[in-house]
Amino acid sequence: MKRLVAGLFAVVVPAAAGAQGAPDWKAVEAEAIRTIQSYVRINTSNPPGDVTKAADLLVSLLQREGVPVKRYESAPGRSIVLARLKGTGAAKPILLLHHMDVVPTDPSRWQHDPFGAEIADGKIWGRGTMDMKGLGVVQLMAFLSLKRQNVPLERDVIFMAVPDEEVGGELGAQWMRKNHYDELDPEYVLDEGGFGSRDLFAPGKLVFGISVAEKKILWLKLRAEGVAGHGSQPHDRNPNDKMIRALARLLGEPMPTTPFSVLQTKRGAARGEGVPASDEPGGVQGSPPLNMTSRVGPLAQNKFNNAIQHSTISITSFRSGVGEPPKVNVIPSVAEATLDCRVLPGTTKEQWLAEIRRRLGDPEIKIEITYEGEDPVVTTQDSKFYKALESAVKQEHPDAILTPMVVPYGTDSNGFRPLGVKSYGFTPVVVPAAAVGSMHGDAEFLPAEAVGPAIRILFNALKETVTR
Ligand SMILES: [Zn+2]
Structure with missing residues:
Protein backbone atom coordinates (compact mmCIF):
# COMPACT_ATOMS: atom_id res chain seq x y z
CA MET A 1 0.00 0.00 0.00
CA LYS A 2 2.71 2.39 1.01
CA ARG A 3 4.68 1.64 -2.12
CA LEU A 4 1.65 2.13 -4.29
CA VAL A 5 0.87 5.51 -2.78
CA ALA A 6 4.46 6.59 -3.17
CA GLY A 7 4.40 5.48 -6.79
CA LEU A 8 1.28 7.53 -7.40
CA PHE A 9 2.94 10.61 -6.05
CA ALA A 10 5.76 10.07 -8.47
CA VAL A 11 3.32 10.08 -11.37
CA VAL A 12 0.82 12.65 -10.19
CA VAL A 13 2.95 15.45 -8.84
CA PRO A 14 6.28 15.29 -10.63
CA ALA A 15 6.56 19.05 -10.99
CA ALA A 16 5.30 20.06 -7.57
CA ALA A 17 8.03 22.17 -6.11
CA GLY A 18 10.18 20.12 -3.81
CA ALA A 19 7.63 17.34 -3.47
CA GLN A 20 9.26 14.84 -5.80
CA GLY A 21 12.30 14.41 -7.92
CA ALA A 22 15.42 16.05 -6.65
CA PRO A 23 15.28 18.55 -3.83
CA ASP A 24 16.18 22.14 -4.60
CA TRP A 25 19.77 21.65 -3.52
CA LYS A 26 20.73 25.29 -3.66
CA ALA A 27 17.98 26.15 -1.20
CA VAL A 28 18.82 23.15 0.99
CA GLU A 29 22.47 24.18 1.09
CA ALA A 30 21.66 27.76 2.07
CA GLU A 31 19.29 26.50 4.77
CA ALA A 32 21.99 24.14 6.04
CA ILE A 33 24.61 26.86 6.31
CA ARG A 34 22.22 29.12 8.18
CA THR A 35 21.36 26.24 10.51
CA ILE A 36 25.03 25.41 11.14
CA GLN A 37 25.58 29.05 12.05
CA SER A 38 22.67 29.12 14.51
CA TYR A 39 23.81 25.82 16.00
CA VAL A 40 27.48 26.82 16.42
CA ARG A 41 26.41 30.09 18.05
CA ILE A 42 24.93 28.10 20.92
CA ASN A 43 27.83 27.50 23.27
CA THR A 44 27.73 23.85 24.30
CA SER A 45 31.27 23.63 25.67
CA ASN A 46 31.83 20.55 27.74
CA PRO A 47 32.53 21.06 30.59
CA PRO A 48 30.01 22.26 31.65
CA GLY A 49 28.27 20.47 28.76
CA ASP A 50 24.79 21.97 28.96
CA VAL A 51 23.09 21.30 25.60
CA THR A 52 19.56 22.42 26.50
CA LYS A 53 19.49 25.33 24.02
CA ALA A 54 21.02 23.25 21.25
CA ALA A 55 18.37 20.60 21.82
CA ASP A 56 15.67 23.34 21.78
CA LEU A 57 16.90 24.46 18.36
CA LEU A 58 16.87 20.95 16.88
CA VAL A 59 13.47 20.16 18.37
CA SER A 60 11.96 23.33 16.93
CA LEU A 61 13.40 22.62 13.47
CA LEU A 62 12.05 19.08 13.52
CA GLN A 63 8.64 20.03 14.86
CA ARG A 64 8.28 22.75 12.25
CA GLU A 65 8.50 19.96 9.66
CA GLY A 66 5.95 17.85 11.46
CA VAL A 67 8.45 15.21 12.56
CA PRO A 68 7.60 13.53 15.87
CA VAL A 69 10.32 14.20 18.43
CA LYS A 70 11.10 12.60 21.77
CA ARG A 71 13.28 14.33 24.27
CA TYR A 72 15.11 12.73 27.18
CA GLU A 73 17.23 14.12 29.94
CA SER A 74 19.90 11.83 31.31
CA ALA A 75 20.88 14.52 33.86
CA PRO A 76 20.22 18.26 34.26
CA GLY A 77 21.28 20.00 31.05
CA ARG A 78 21.94 16.68 29.31
CA SER A 79 19.16 16.63 26.72
CA ILE A 80 18.83 13.92 24.11
CA VAL A 81 16.82 14.52 20.94
CA LEU A 82 15.30 11.57 19.11
CA ALA A 83 13.31 12.01 15.91
CA ARG A 84 11.99 9.28 13.68
CA LEU A 85 10.75 8.91 10.14
CA LYS A 86 8.61 5.84 10.26
CA GLY A 87 9.17 3.07 7.72
CA THR A 88 7.25 -0.10 6.98
CA GLY A 89 9.45 -2.06 9.36
CA ALA A 90 10.64 -4.44 6.63
CA GLN A 111 41.20 34.86 15.37
CA HIS A 112 37.47 34.38 14.82
CA ASP A 113 34.90 34.32 17.60
CA PRO A 114 34.65 30.58 18.41
CA PHE A 115 30.88 30.97 18.78
CA GLY A 116 30.41 33.55 16.03
CA ALA A 117 30.05 31.09 13.12
CA GLU A 118 31.46 33.81 10.91
CA ILE A 119 31.96 33.01 7.23
CA ALA A 120 35.31 34.25 5.93
CA ASP A 121 37.51 32.96 3.09
CA GLY A 122 34.80 30.46 2.21
CA LYS A 123 35.03 28.83 5.62
CA ILE A 124 32.57 28.65 8.48
CA GLY A 134 28.41 20.59 10.83
CA LEU A 135 27.78 16.88 10.29
CA GLY A 136 24.81 17.03 12.65
CA VAL A 137 23.18 19.56 10.32
CA VAL A 138 24.18 17.55 7.23
CA GLN A 139 22.39 14.59 8.82
CA LEU A 140 19.40 16.74 9.73
CA MET A 141 19.05 18.15 6.21
CA ALA A 142 19.35 14.71 4.59
CA PHE A 143 16.78 13.41 7.09
CA LEU A 144 14.37 16.29 6.41
CA SER A 145 14.88 15.92 2.66
CA LEU A 146 13.73 12.29 2.89
CA LYS A 147 10.55 13.54 4.52
CA ARG A 148 10.03 16.48 2.19
CA GLN A 149 10.48 14.22 -0.84
CA ASN A 150 8.11 11.61 0.56
CA GLN A 174 25.77 5.19 26.22
CA TRP A 175 22.81 6.23 28.38
CA MET A 176 20.44 5.73 25.46
CA ARG A 177 21.88 2.28 24.73
CA LYS A 178 21.43 1.34 28.36
CA ASN A 179 18.00 2.83 29.01
CA HIS A 180 16.15 3.09 25.69
CA TYR A 181 17.70 0.58 23.34
CA ASP A 182 14.25 -0.51 22.19
CA GLU A 183 13.81 2.98 20.73
CA LEU A 184 16.93 2.49 18.62
CA ASP A 185 17.68 -1.15 17.81
CA PRO A 186 19.38 -0.15 14.55
CA GLU A 187 20.92 -2.21 11.80
CA TYR A 188 23.17 0.75 10.95
CA VAL A 189 24.65 3.72 12.77
CA LEU A 190 26.20 6.69 11.02
CA ASP A 191 28.37 8.92 13.19
CA GLU A 192 31.52 11.02 12.81
CA GLY A 193 34.84 9.35 12.02
CA GLY A 194 36.04 9.29 8.42
CA PHE A 195 35.83 12.03 5.75
CA GLY A 196 37.23 12.98 2.37
CA SER A 197 40.39 14.92 1.64
CA ARG A 198 42.58 15.77 -1.32
CA ASP A 199 45.74 16.21 0.69
CA LEU A 200 45.51 14.41 4.01
CA PHE A 201 45.64 10.76 2.91
CA ALA A 202 47.64 11.03 -0.31
CA PRO A 203 48.46 14.33 -2.04
CA GLY A 204 46.78 14.69 -5.38
CA LYS A 205 44.23 11.96 -4.70
CA LEU A 206 40.70 12.55 -3.51
CA VAL A 207 40.32 9.88 -0.85
CA PHE A 208 37.24 9.25 1.26
CA GLY A 209 37.83 7.08 4.30
CA ILE A 210 34.80 5.46 5.91
CA SER A 211 35.55 4.45 9.45
CA VAL A 212 34.76 0.80 10.18
CA ALA A 213 36.74 0.47 13.40
CA GLU A 214 38.52 2.35 16.14
CA LYS A 215 41.75 1.69 17.93
CA LYS A 216 41.71 0.28 21.42
CA ILE A 217 42.51 2.81 24.11
CA LEU A 218 44.91 1.67 26.83
CA TRP A 219 46.01 4.23 29.38
CA LEU A 220 48.98 3.08 31.42
CA LYS A 221 50.78 4.38 34.46
CA LEU A 222 54.44 3.47 34.86
CA ARG A 223 56.11 3.57 38.23
CA ALA A 224 59.82 3.34 38.95
CA GLU A 225 60.91 2.97 42.54
CA GLY A 226 64.40 3.73 43.84
CA VAL A 227 66.24 5.11 46.78
CA ALA A 228 66.01 8.72 47.93
CA GLY A 229 69.17 10.62 48.59
CA HIS A 230 71.18 13.83 48.43
CA GLY A 231 71.51 15.37 45.01
CA SER A 232 75.20 15.97 45.64
CA GLN A 233 75.94 12.23 45.53
CA PRO A 234 74.38 10.50 42.54
CA HIS A 235 73.79 6.77 42.87
CA ASP A 236 72.46 4.03 40.66
CA ARG A 237 69.05 3.72 42.35
CA ASN A 238 67.68 7.08 41.22
CA PRO A 239 64.13 6.32 39.93
CA ASN A 240 64.28 9.28 37.52
CA ASP A 241 67.31 7.82 35.75
CA LYS A 242 65.60 4.46 35.62
CA MET A 243 62.42 5.92 34.16
CA ILE A 244 64.16 8.16 31.63
CA ARG A 245 66.28 5.30 30.28
CA ALA A 246 63.25 3.03 30.06
CA LEU A 247 61.18 5.70 28.26
CA ALA A 248 64.04 6.31 25.83
CA ARG A 249 64.04 2.59 25.02
CA LEU A 250 60.25 2.66 24.75
CA LEU A 251 60.37 5.26 21.99
CA GLY A 252 63.72 4.12 20.62
CA GLU A 253 62.27 1.97 17.85
CA PRO A 254 59.46 2.68 15.41
CA MET A 255 55.92 2.12 16.57
CA PRO A 256 54.62 -1.27 15.47
CA THR A 257 51.86 -1.96 13.04
CA THR A 258 49.65 -5.02 12.88
CA PRO A 259 48.71 -7.25 9.96
CA PHE A 260 45.23 -5.84 10.14
CA SER A 261 43.08 -6.25 7.10
CA VAL A 262 41.67 -2.71 6.95
CA LEU A 263 45.23 -1.64 6.24
CA GLN A 264 46.59 -4.87 4.82
CA THR A 265 49.96 -3.79 6.07
CA LYS A 266 52.32 -6.61 6.80
CA ARG A 267 55.44 -4.51 6.68
CA GLY A 268 56.98 -4.00 10.10
CA ALA A 269 54.44 -6.31 11.64
CA ALA A 270 56.96 -8.10 13.80
CA ARG A 271 55.18 -7.39 17.06
CA GLY A 272 51.89 -8.57 15.66
CA GLU A 273 53.31 -12.03 15.04
CA GLY A 274 50.89 -14.74 15.85
CA VAL A 275 47.97 -12.65 14.68
CA PRO A 276 47.29 -13.83 11.15
CA ALA A 277 45.74 -11.24 8.85
CA SER A 278 42.63 -13.34 8.48
CA ASP A 279 42.04 -13.38 12.19
CA GLU A 280 39.91 -10.28 12.11
CA PRO A 281 39.14 -8.92 15.54
CA GLY A 282 35.47 -8.79 16.16
CA GLY A 283 34.88 -11.56 13.68
CA VAL A 284 33.90 -9.91 10.42
CA GLN A 285 32.20 -12.51 8.35
CA GLY A 286 31.69 -12.87 4.67
CA SER A 287 33.33 -9.62 3.77
CA PRO A 288 35.81 -9.16 0.97
CA PRO A 289 39.28 -8.14 2.06
CA LEU A 290 39.35 -4.59 3.34
CA ASN A 291 42.42 -2.92 2.12
CA MET A 292 43.36 0.69 2.54
CA THR A 293 46.92 0.57 1.26
CA SER A 294 46.12 -1.20 -1.98
CA ARG A 295 43.29 1.22 -2.75
CA VAL A 296 45.07 4.43 -1.86
CA GLY A 297 48.72 3.53 -2.36
CA PRO A 298 51.35 4.90 -0.02
CA LEU A 299 49.84 7.29 2.49
CA ALA A 300 51.25 10.78 3.03
CA GLN A 301 53.55 11.24 5.99
CA ASN A 302 51.65 13.04 8.70
CA LYS A 303 50.54 12.42 12.24
CA PHE A 304 47.04 11.30 11.23
CA ASN A 305 48.26 8.67 8.78
CA ASN A 306 50.92 7.56 11.21
CA ALA A 307 48.24 7.02 13.83
CA ILE A 308 45.98 4.97 11.56
CA GLN A 309 48.85 2.70 10.48
CA HIS A 310 50.51 2.08 13.82
CA SER A 311 49.75 1.36 17.38
CA THR A 312 50.99 4.47 19.14
CA ILE A 313 52.27 5.71 22.47
CA SER A 314 52.13 9.29 23.72
CA ILE A 315 53.98 10.01 26.95
CA THR A 316 51.51 12.44 28.48
CA SER A 317 52.91 13.09 31.94
CA PHE A 318 55.98 12.62 34.02
CA ARG A 319 55.72 13.10 37.75
CA SER A 320 58.59 13.02 40.20
CA GLY A 321 60.43 15.06 42.82
CA VAL A 322 60.05 15.72 46.51
CA GLY A 323 58.01 18.70 47.71
CA GLU A 324 56.11 21.35 45.77
CA PRO A 325 57.89 22.87 43.97
CA PRO A 326 60.20 19.84 43.87
CA LYS A 327 63.51 20.22 45.67
CA VAL A 328 66.42 20.48 43.29
CA ASN A 329 68.86 18.82 45.63
CA VAL A 330 66.80 15.79 46.63
CA ILE A 331 66.75 12.51 44.70
CA PRO A 332 63.20 11.17 45.02
CA SER A 333 62.27 7.57 45.67
CA VAL A 334 59.52 7.35 43.04
CA ALA A 335 59.05 8.48 39.43
CA GLU A 336 55.82 8.03 37.50
CA ALA A 337 54.82 8.50 33.88
CA THR A 338 51.52 8.09 32.05
CA LEU A 339 51.19 6.66 28.56
CA ASP A 340 48.23 7.13 26.22
CA CYS A 341 48.39 4.02 24.04
CA ARG A 342 46.12 3.54 21.02
CA VAL A 343 46.32 0.01 19.76
CA LEU A 344 45.36 -1.17 16.29
CA PRO A 345 42.81 -3.93 15.90
CA GLY A 346 44.67 -7.22 15.60
CA THR A 347 46.89 -6.69 18.63
CA THR A 348 45.48 -7.95 21.91
CA LYS A 349 45.90 -6.20 25.24
CA GLU A 350 48.27 -8.97 26.38
CA GLN A 351 50.39 -8.63 23.25
CA TRP A 352 50.53 -4.88 23.69
CA LEU A 353 51.53 -5.06 27.35
CA ALA A 354 54.23 -7.58 26.46
CA GLU A 355 55.45 -5.15 23.80
CA ILE A 356 55.58 -2.30 26.32
CA ARG A 357 57.45 -4.47 28.83
CA ARG A 358 59.93 -5.63 26.21
CA ARG A 359 60.60 -2.07 25.08
CA LEU A 360 60.98 -0.67 28.59
CA GLY A 361 63.54 -3.38 29.18
CA ASP A 362 63.28 -3.06 32.94
CA PRO A 363 61.19 -5.62 34.80
CA GLU A 364 61.28 -3.44 37.94
CA ILE A 365 59.11 -0.76 36.35
CA LYS A 366 55.51 -1.39 37.34
CA ILE A 367 52.80 -1.05 34.72
CA GLU A 368 49.27 -0.27 35.80
CA ILE A 369 46.28 -0.04 33.45
CA THR A 370 44.30 3.07 34.44
CA TYR A 371 41.74 2.87 31.62
CA GLU A 372 40.95 0.30 29.01
CA GLY A 373 38.63 0.88 26.03
CA GLU A 374 36.59 -1.78 24.30
CA ASP A 375 38.32 -4.40 22.21
CA PRO A 376 38.03 -3.22 18.62
CA VAL A 377 35.24 -4.67 16.53
CA VAL A 378 35.49 -4.16 12.79
CA THR A 379 32.27 -3.46 10.90
CA THR A 380 31.99 -5.20 7.57
CA GLN A 381 32.08 -3.14 4.40
CA ASP A 382 29.93 -5.79 2.77
CA SER A 383 26.64 -4.08 3.57
CA LYS A 384 23.94 -2.24 1.72
CA PHE A 385 24.59 1.05 3.48
CA TYR A 386 28.36 0.95 3.01
CA LYS A 387 27.92 0.28 -0.70
CA ALA A 388 25.30 3.03 -0.94
CA LEU A 389 27.69 5.51 0.70
CA GLU A 390 30.38 4.43 -1.73
CA SER A 391 28.24 4.91 -4.82
CA ALA A 392 26.74 8.18 -3.56
CA VAL A 393 30.25 9.58 -3.08
CA LYS A 394 31.25 8.35 -6.57
CA GLN A 395 28.21 10.02 -8.06
CA GLU A 396 29.19 13.35 -6.54
CA HIS A 397 32.95 12.96 -6.96
CA PRO A 398 33.71 10.58 -9.87
CA ASP A 399 37.46 10.80 -9.18
CA ALA A 400 37.11 9.69 -5.56
CA ILE A 401 38.89 6.69 -4.08
CA LEU A 402 36.78 5.06 -1.36
CA THR A 403 38.36 3.08 1.41
CA PRO A 404 37.42 1.65 4.76
CA GLY A 415 29.80 1.31 21.49
CA PHE A 416 27.20 -0.01 19.04
CA ARG A 417 29.65 -2.38 17.33
CA PRO A 418 29.79 -5.01 20.10
CA LEU A 419 25.98 -5.21 19.83
CA GLY A 420 26.27 -6.38 16.25
CA VAL A 421 25.29 -3.01 14.78
CA LYS A 422 27.01 -2.00 11.55
CA SER A 423 28.53 1.31 12.60
CA TYR A 424 30.20 3.67 10.19
CA GLY A 425 31.97 6.91 10.95
CA PHE A 426 31.72 9.19 7.97
CA THR A 427 31.35 12.89 7.30
CA PRO A 428 30.88 13.02 3.52
CA VAL A 429 32.77 16.30 3.16
CA VAL A 430 35.95 17.09 1.30
CA VAL A 431 38.19 18.93 3.73
CA PRO A 432 41.81 20.00 3.69
CA ALA A 433 44.19 18.39 6.16
CA ALA A 434 44.14 21.72 8.01
CA ALA A 435 40.43 21.33 8.77
CA VAL A 436 41.00 17.87 10.20
CA GLY A 437 43.85 19.23 12.27
CA SER A 438 41.62 22.09 13.46
CA MET A 439 39.32 19.86 15.49
CA HIS A 440 39.75 20.65 19.19
CA GLY A 441 42.17 23.42 18.15
CA ASP A 442 41.80 27.20 18.11
CA ALA A 443 41.02 27.65 14.42
CA GLU A 444 38.27 25.13 13.77
CA PHE A 445 36.49 25.51 10.45
CA LEU A 446 34.35 23.77 7.89
CA PRO A 447 34.67 24.76 4.22
CA ALA A 448 31.26 26.20 3.27
CA GLU A 449 31.44 24.60 -0.18
CA ALA A 450 31.63 21.13 1.41
CA VAL A 451 28.16 21.36 2.93
CA GLY A 452 25.91 21.02 -0.13
CA PRO A 453 27.68 18.00 -1.66
CA ALA A 454 27.76 16.31 1.76
CA ILE A 455 23.98 16.56 2.11
CA ARG A 456 23.45 15.22 -1.41
CA ILE A 457 25.77 12.29 -0.73
CA LEU A 458 24.05 11.38 2.50
CA PHE A 459 20.56 11.86 1.06
CA ASN A 460 21.35 9.62 -1.92
CA ALA A 461 22.99 6.98 0.26
CA LEU A 462 20.03 6.95 2.64
CA LYS A 463 17.53 6.82 -0.21
CA GLU A 464 19.33 3.78 -1.58
CA THR A 465 19.40 2.10 1.85
CA VAL A 466 15.80 2.74 2.90
CA THR A 467 14.19 1.47 -0.27
CA ARG A 468 14.50 -1.79 -2.12
ZN1 LIG B 1 33.19 14.58 17.89
Missing part, protein backbone atom coordinates in the same frame (compact mmCIF):
# COMPACT_ATOMS: atom_id res chain seq x y z
CA ALA A 91 14.19 -3.79 7.84
CA LYS A 92 15.76 -2.53 11.06
CA PRO A 93 16.35 1.22 11.46
CA ILE A 94 19.24 3.33 10.38
CA LEU A 95 20.42 5.72 13.09
CA LEU A 96 21.98 9.09 12.29
CA LEU A 97 23.95 9.98 15.39
CA HIS A 98 25.74 13.14 16.37
CA HIS A 99 26.81 14.90 19.55
CA MET A 100 25.74 18.42 20.48
CA ASP A 101 28.55 19.17 22.94
CA VAL A 102 31.91 20.60 21.95
CA VAL A 103 35.30 20.82 23.61
CA PRO A 104 36.14 24.06 25.46
CA THR A 105 37.86 27.00 23.82
CA ASP A 106 40.37 29.63 24.82
CA PRO A 107 38.81 32.62 22.98
CA SER A 108 41.98 34.69 23.40
CA ARG A 109 43.72 32.31 21.00
CA TRP A 110 41.05 32.48 18.31
CA TRP A 125 34.66 29.32 11.58
CA GLY A 126 33.85 28.16 15.04
CA ARG A 127 33.97 25.48 17.66
CA GLY A 128 31.95 22.51 16.53
CA THR A 129 31.93 23.29 12.81
CA MET A 130 33.94 20.10 12.17
CA ASP A 131 33.38 18.32 15.47
CA MET A 132 30.54 17.89 14.93
CA LYS A 133 27.65 20.30 14.55
CA VAL A 151 10.73 8.94 -0.01
CA PRO A 152 9.11 5.57 0.75
CA LEU A 153 10.88 4.02 3.73
CA GLU A 154 11.20 0.34 4.40
CA ARG A 155 13.04 1.00 7.59
CA ASP A 156 12.81 3.77 10.16
CA VAL A 157 15.31 6.55 9.84
CA ILE A 158 16.24 7.90 13.27
CA PHE A 159 17.94 11.20 13.94
CA MET A 160 19.54 11.35 17.36
CA ALA A 161 21.48 14.20 18.97
CA VAL A 162 23.29 13.44 22.21
CA PRO A 163 25.24 15.30 24.90
CA ASP A 164 28.35 14.26 26.77
CA GLU A 165 30.40 12.75 23.93
CA GLU A 166 33.44 14.89 24.60
CA VAL A 167 33.71 13.53 28.13
CA GLY A 168 33.06 9.88 27.32
CA GLY A 169 29.38 9.62 26.41
CA GLU A 170 28.12 8.04 29.60
CA LEU A 171 25.19 10.48 29.77
CA GLY A 172 24.66 10.53 26.02
CA ALA A 173 24.84 7.67 23.54
CA MET A 405 39.63 2.94 7.53
CA VAL A 406 40.28 2.79 11.23
CA VAL A 407 40.18 6.13 13.05
CA PRO A 408 42.72 7.05 15.70
CA TYR A 409 40.18 8.66 18.03
CA GLY A 410 37.10 7.38 19.81
CA THR A 411 33.49 8.13 18.87
CA ASP A 412 30.03 7.27 20.19
CA SER A 413 29.38 4.84 17.33
CA ASN A 414 31.97 2.37 18.57
